[in-house]
Amino acid sequence: MLHKQGFVYVWPLSARIIHWTIALSFSISFVTAFYHTYFTLHLAFGYLFMLSLIFRLVWGFIGPNYAIFKTFTLGFDALKFYFVEKMKNRWRKIHPGHNPASSWFTLIVLGIGLSIALSGVVLLGVQENSGPFHFLNHDFFNRSFSLEKLHRYLSFILLAWAIVHIWGVLIEQFYHATKMVLAMITGYKPCEGEDATVSGFQHFLTYSAIGVHAVVFAFLLYSDGETFLTRSYFAPYDYEQEHVLYATACTKCHKPYPPFMLPRESWVKVMDGLENHFGEEITDKNISRSDKGSIKKYLVSNSAEVSSHKLAFKTLESLGDMRPLSITKSSYWREAHSRIPVTIFKDPVVKDRSNCFVCHKHFEYGLFDNRFIQLP
Numbered sequence: 001m002l003h004k005q006g007f008v009y010v011w012p013l014s015a016r017i018i019h020w021t022i023a024l025s026f027s028i029s030f031v032t033a034f035y036h037t038y039f040t041l042h043l044a045f046g047y048l049f050m051l052s053l054i055f056r057l058v059w060g061f062i063g064p065n066y067a068i069f070k071t072f073t074l075g076f077d078a079l080k081f082y083f084v085e086k087m088k089n090r091w092r093k094i095h096p097g098h099n100p101a102s103s104w105f106t107l108i109v110l111g112i113g114l115s116i117a118l119s120g121v122v123l124l125g126v127q128e129n130s131g132p133f134h135f136l137n138h139d140f141f142n143r144s145f146s147l148e149k150l151h152r153y154l155s156f157i158l159l160a161w162a163i164v165h166i167w168g169v170l171i172e173q174f175y176h177a178t179k180m181v182l183a184m185i186t187g188y189k190p191c192e193g194e195d196a197t198v199s200g201f202q203h204f205l206t207y208s209a210i211g212v213h214a215v216v217f218a219f220l221l222y223s224d225g226e227t228f229l230t231r232s233y234f235a236p237y238d239y240e241q242e243h244v245l246y247a248t249a250c251t252k253c254h255k256p257y258p259p260f261m262l263p264r265e266s267w268v269k270v271m272d273g274l275e276n277h278f279g280e281e282i283t284d285k286n287i288s289r290s291d292k293g294s295i296k297k298y299l300v301s302n303s304a305e306v307s308s309h310k311l312a313f314k315t316l317e318s319l320g321d322m323r324p325l326s327i328t329k330s331s332y333w334r335e336a337h338s339r340i341p342v343t344i345f346k347d348p349v350v351k352d353r354s355n356c357f358v359c360h361k362h363f364e365y366g367l368f369d370n371r372f373i374q375l376p
């Protein structure tokens with residue numbers, strides 16, 4: 001680091017990398033959250049976000065001089081003075097480290113950001129039976145609705161908070177003309193004070209942390225969801241073991257639908273109405289009465305009501321009292337597919353909306369992972 005006349009070296013490499021990693025990983029995980037097909041990206045950037053926040057937290061205690069929380073100005077009077085002077089008198093004095101506004105800003109980002117990251121990993125476990133908290137799925141899958149809301153609302157709050165921050169920086173840059181934007185790129189602020197000093201140990205920690213971030217991120221991105229941080233713990237259905245008859249009798253025209261896909265009474269309707277099954281006639285000659293009875297029993301006892309799959313409990317919740325023959329009648333199904341152009345469903349490869357197997361790889365095994373979504 002070189003001393004520059006009229007400038008203070010405030011943000012060493014570690015600070016700038018943390019800052020931009022937090023900004024970038026939050027933005028990308030925010031956007032990818034809207035598309036199930038980008039779930040792998042969402043998780044990879046989400047974990048990157050979490051890591052960089054943890055690094056920032058640690059840096060608050062053992063980092064270089066301007067990074068540590070002890071140097072933050074947190075008094076309410078200081079904050080008030082700062083804003084009043086800034087706006088009323090167009091005060092242009094620049095703090096070398098965190099001014100009262102950015103001190104509070106940083107702490108709040110850390111608080112909300114870590115809550116988003118933690119609620120995300122827990123949600124992944126509760127709702128998707130995946131990742132380090134997968135063991136929570138069995139007992140708490142019903143809570144995933146509120147957890148998902150929390151995760152989402154906190155993200156919107158952080159987005160709003162980030163916009164406030166950007167506004168502040170722009171006001172600095174243009175209204176006060178203090179060239180603040182460049183500081184987070186070059187590390188230098190045009191002000192008076194002592195340059196930040198980075199010890200050998202801190203350098204070592206910085207480069208190790210960058211290494212850990214990069215390895216974890218690359219691992220998550222290229223492992224196709226097969227890491228302990230992301231893996232789904234739902235076992236694939238083995239129909240040979242579960243119910244051979246279902247796998248042989250019901251797969252003449254389509255692959256087997258996993259039993260948790262529909263509620264109990266829907267399966268009863270499907271099985272009692274095989275004479276007119278979506279335009280096909282399945283008589284007792286095709287499948288004997290006793291075989292039908294056995295299949296019905298299997299489907300009913302493994303229906304949506306007894307499953308902790310997201311597909312099952314979200315379908316049940318959205319159906320209310322309805323018990324249709326097809327899952328495509330549920331508002332959950334319609335909402336989940338509302339962004340897909342109708343023409344895709346008319347594609348000769350897809351043929352029908354009920355042909356889930358075309359777009360959801362391994363669907364017939366009951367594997368219902370966002371990562372397996374593929375459009376023809």
Ligand code: HEC
Pocket residue numbers: 249250251252253254257270274277278279280281282287295325326327328352353354355
């Ligand atoms: C003769 C052919 C045929 C056989 C045999 C058959 N199905 Fe179907 N099934 C269809 C057709 C056609 C559809 C409509 C969707 C499509 O075009 O893929 C359908 C749709 C379904 C759906 C609706 C999926 C949804 O939610 O949209 C379920 C459930 C279903 N079948 C269950 C069964 C079960 C259980 C059996 C065995 C008892 C069975 N099917 C055997 C032809 C068949």
Ligand code: HEC
Pocket residue numbers: 034035036037261311327328333336337339340344345350352353354355356357358359360370373375376
């Ligand atoms: C034309 C391809 C296609 C077909 C056919 C299709 N899906 Fe999907 N499905 C998708 C895509 C793409 C998404 C992700 C949509 C998004 O991200 O906006 C999706 C999303 C979903 C979701 C939400 C996933 C989540 O994690 O919340 C569910 C549930 C679902 N599909 C179930 C089904 C079922 C059940 C069927 C069969 C009755 C089916 N889909 C048929 C393409 C398809």
